[in-house]
Amino acid sequence: MLSAVENKLLTETGPNTPMGNLLRRYWIPALLSEELPAPDCPPVRVKLLGEKLVAFRDSNNNVGLLDEFCPHRRASLFFGRNEEGGLRCVYHGWKFDTCGKCVDMPSEPPESNFKNKVTIKSYPCRDVGGIIWAYMGPAEHMPELPFLEWTLVPKSHRYFSKRIQENNFFQSIEGGIDSSHISFLHRNIQRSKTDAQKALANDRSPKFEVSKTDYGLLIGAKRKAVEQTVYWRITQFLMPWYTMIPPFGPTRGGHAWVPMDDEHCWHWSFSWNPLDPLTEEEVREMRAGNDLHAELIPGTFRTVQNKENNYLIDWELQASGKAFSGIKGIGMQDAAVQESSGAITDRTTERLGTSDAAIIVARRVMINAAKGLENGETPPGLDPEKQKVRAASIMLPEGIAFQDGAKELMMLTEQDYVTSQND
Structure with missing residues (x-):
């Protein structure tokens, strides 16, 4: 848990606050x-x-x-x-x-x-x-603009959306780097077909390895799979508010959570395919809220599913065993639990476990960066050259470190982004 003083430092982002001063040093x-x-x-x-x-x-x-x-x-x-x-x-x-x-x-x-x-x-x-x-x-x-893969691909290969979320920005970041909740909140019980999906369903207490990097955090979550193999979901957290989500297929995903004020944030979602254009069906599903994105009330950045209507939770669907949460869409499942903690959650009362390893480290990185800036230190994660990374999802033999086994998958090479820009 954090002290009240630390929670205040972490969540206050207005002018002349330590965290606000830190966030203003990045392109927004x-x-x-x-x-x-x-x-x-x-x-x-x-x-x-x-x-x-x-x-x-x-x-x-x-x-x-x-x-x-x-x-x-x-x-x-x-x-x-x-x-x-x-x-x-x-x-x-x-x-x-x-x-x-x-x-x-x-x-x-x-x-x-x-x-x-x-x-x-x-x-x-x-x-x-x-x-x-x-x-x-x-x-x-003023630094250089960030180097983010989803901004490099052709327009036809990407779909971006943003929406208003009614909670502090870091509350959402904590959800974005928490791989353990996938086995519960996002679980579609009837679709555990692939080895990866089976691992997510069957091993619901992943083992975490978290490393500090030049750009933020490298987070590996390991689950038991089949025949002496393990399933790794490798998430990238790029300072100060980006996450890259481990992919299940060629279309990749990421988020950014940018403070509007201390009790609201802009929730950005990014979907992109490095090699091929997104299909009309893919984009239609994203706009309808069936992926990372959410269905919006026309002409606004507010969601059709929201706390006023309990995110249109379907209790019968939940009880039927077809979906764990009963709430449609990954994005709105996240919003429901994150907003349910209050506009600014009281971290002095929480009880953290081993599955919260990434969250504990991320809080410390952000707090230390804000304090470091006050002492004249350069904020971390500003160098675009250090941001040439990817999230990854991979099966590896037991005993192989994910840093080695997934090394090539986690690197964004010059060939990757030159090909995309020239598409």
Whole structure:
């Protein structure tokens, strides 16, 4: 368990908090590129790390991320006119470019130079790989963009989604690196057909090996399989909020959990196939919430299944033995249990076991990184060269270390991503 002080440090992400300062040193997945589909399109509200912001794509296709509220009389720029290279407040016409500079102030006399003295808080953005990235930290410490496989494949090979989840971001990360719950929460009892599925169903107390890495954590979960073999599920945790999920087939998956504020987060889900385009059926299933993703209420980032309707749990399905939880979809099964712990779970009252090894280490890595930054240390996991990794799922003979037996599967080689980019 954590102390109350440690829990506070781990979960508070607003401006000038230790964890908030740490998270601001990384590029943040802020929006799907499609949310700003064209130059001069309508602006979009964005909430990140406790800050209310507004994003827009200007006439030159540059993306800006500004304080939502005009510095004049604090009217919301969400209602602004996106025109001729800037976002103009509809209250008095003050206009700001993507860098936050006031470029027009028609409510002041023509001879006034007041506009030259006014700026609005702005954060640099990059539109890369289907995602609009924002950097909210000190300009002098801006790192390179992260190197993530799902942003490298062609658009036809990937499907991204995001949704609002009503709990602290680290609560969800803990679920993402917890391989033991797969044998329960995500168990479809009637589908234990492959050796891997049988191992997940039959060995419900995996043995964990957790290693700290230059990018975050390497997490191996071992289960007994058949004929002197073991089944390894190898998860990658990349600082400060990414997980790569061990695959069952060619389509891979990952998540990111980005704080909106301390009690809500953006839950990103990424599905991609490094070699082939996703089929229409695959994408349709993802949009319908039958995979990592969730079905959304049209026009929103809120889910059809939610805590107000108990995630549409089907008690008869649960009782029938066809599905362990009775809740449709992996993504919403996760959301149900994570949100059920409260907006910020009280970690001072929990009782952890051996299957929580990865969670214990991940908490310590995050807390130490936040404290280290306060002492002038460089945050871990910023070097894109160290992020060229993959999750893996493999059967190995008993006694073979997964670090050796799955070594090639866990590496993203130059050939892998050059092939994808040239597809």
